[in-house]
Amino acid sequence: MSGTDKAKNKIEDLGGRAKEAIGKATGDHDTKNEGRADQAKSSLKDAGEKVKDAFKK
Incomplete structure (x- = not known):
């Protein structure tokens, strides 16, 4: 997996965690x-990406 893809996935994960926390705090189930x-x-x-990497080896 390229470093860029890894970073993008981590950012998306962290953004999702933030949205989930905000939704819990405000009672907004959709968020x-x-x-x-x-x-x-x-x-x-x-x-x-891990599957792709496994096939590249």
Whole structure:
């Protein structure tokens, strides 16, 4: 996985965590769920990159 992709995925994950925390704090279920979705998307991208890296070896 390239460093750029890794950084983008980490930023997306952190943004999702922030959204989830804000949603919890304000009682906004939509924001909280959006944050969870961002985290899941980041995890899937990270897993996909790891699979690509495994095939490159």
